[in-house]
Amino acid sequence: MTKAELIDAVTEKLEMKKKDVAPVVDEVFASIQDALSRGEKCTFVGFGVFEVRERAAREGRNPQDPKEIVHIPAKKVPVFRPGKELKEKVLDANIDKKK
Numbered sequence: 001m002t003k004a005e006l007i008d009a010v011t012e013k014l015e016m017k018k019k020d021v022a023p024v025v026d027e028v029f030a031s032i033q034d035a036l037s038r039g040e041k042c043t044f045v046g047f048g049v050f051e052v053r054e055r056a057a058r059e060g061r062n063p064q065d066p067k068e069i070v071h072i073p074a075k076k077v078p079v080f081r082p083g084k085e086l087k088e089k090v091l092d093a094n095i096d097k098k099k
Contacts, residue, residue, distance in 0.1 A: 046085035053079050
């Protein structure tokens with residue numbers, strides 16, 4: 001699902017105009033991004049948690065020259081952990097497909 005498809009789905013579900021829904025969806029995404037950039041966690045009960053984790057520095061190999069070892073610096077990365085309800089919904093969808 002793309003952002004445009006999400007806006008269309010919300011528009012249809014709530015029977016609202018697309019021009020009213022689009023700014024709300026944009027602001028939700030912007031608020032999550034702002035919170036993560038400040039190092040905060042975004043918890044949505046039943047859906048999941050967005051958070052920032054520190055990835056440690058490590059040594060790697062250059063794929064074009066496997067003998068060459070390169071240093072990969074530490075960095076912060078956004079991570080999503082799905083909640084219980086989301087996991088169950090996905091699991092149920094997988095079970096339905098197998099039938």
